[in-house]
Amino acid sequence: MSAKQNSAVGEQSSPPRSPNPSKGKKSDKPESRLAMVRRARRINRELAEVFPYAHPELDFENPFELLVATVLSAQTTDLRVNQTTPALFARYPTPEDMAAAVPEELEEIIRPTGFFRAKAKSLIGLSAALRDNYGGEVPGTLRDLVTLPGVGRKTAFVVLGNAFGVPGITVDTHFGRLVRRWKLTDQEDPEKVEAEIAAIFPKSEWTMLSHRVIFHGRRICHARKPACGACPIAHLCPSYGEGETDPEKAKKLLKYELGGQPGQRLKPPPDYPGKPAPPAPALGAAG
């Protein structure tokens, strides 16, 4: 763990650095664009030190598996998807297999991820399109990916960034919330957020920036109770104080490896410092 991690999210002896001193001063001049860009890039650099192991939290072994897992991840957790996909890929390892699936059988396997009828329709549809139009391979361009049923820009960027190494910004719920809290944009529409953030950071940073921001949103800067008092970038954040500022109480809000809990991946990368996720519990009331 780096010094910065220790200073913010680690042991109790080191409190977070001073929060943004401008917070709450109503007479402050508006931040210039140059200052905002510098602050944004510093947030990215500091998050890189806190989360050097930031990674996609979906388990996958090839572009097809990542595409399917990303479609399944809508409206559910990556953990739930990771607990579901081993059985799915064992039964339908290729687009050809999935395109030929009996819908009810596929629905039953993916039921724990929710919205399973719509998702099954997308998976069978996109698998048929891969089989018929792309020789059974996942295409590596945004233009082609978004022609697949159930695949929008967010899914396409996840696949491009993580299976093809094409830089992309993933504006999911965490990313949008955090960049608005940081006052890097006030846009709500994901495409507009994407465009404004893309103008702030070099292209080479886009994919890892997305992972770091999403990691931060899942672990520290939660939607309802951000752990401001345990936040390593509080000194750069104009929204410090939106959440719990008491360091001890804030520490209890930390999630996943920062909270001593398992991560979301059943097979996390070797540098992941936390525990792998548990396999699926016995099926019961999931749905």
Ligand code: SF4
């Ligand atoms: S946890 Fe609080 S201080 Fe940290 S980024 Fe979120 S709102 Fe800002």
